[in-house]
Amino acid sequence: MPFPTKLIAEALHEPDNERVFVTLYGLTLLTIRGFIFALDEYARQEHLYSQDPADEDLQTERRQVWPVLAAYGIAILIGLALPRLAVGLYFALAVFLIVPFRDLRHLLFSRS
Numbered sequence: 001m002p003f004p005t006k007l008i009a010e011a012l013h014e015p016d017n018e019r020v021f022v023t024l025y026g027l028t029l030l031t032i033r034g035f036i037f038a039l040d041e042y043a044r045q046e047h048l049y050s051q052d053p054a055d056e057d058l059q060t061e062r063r064q065v066w067p068v069l070a071a072y073g074i075a076i077l078i079g080l081a082l083p084r085l086a087v088g089l090y091f092a093l094a095v096f097l098i099v100p101f102r103d104l105r106h107l108l109f110s111r112s
Helices: 002-011 018-045 056-081 083-098 101-109
Strands: none
Touching: 002 018, 018 056, 018 083, 056 083
16 A cells, blocks of 8 residues: 555645545545455455354444445545545544544453
8 A cells, every 4th residue: 555645645736636536535545445354355255254153343344344335435425525634534444443432442441
């Protein structure tokens, strides 16, 4: 992701190009997430995952796929009109995907 990120950083200082590069960045993120989804589906069809039904992390990841793909699509459309807002949305999606909010909530509220 260094190359698309560099394009975004440079484009935000050039108003003529920022819509194009923010849109390309969003399409790159959407494509990556789509490939991850496709690989996950392949692994499930080939029974490459553990059969343990208690594996909640895997179920949570699968439930997040469609809302995240939709959010990237919305952010891309917003980026066509308001590129800087789209960059903020991309950042918010990255935080949502990286930070384990469920684990944090459990950690914070279980110590009563």
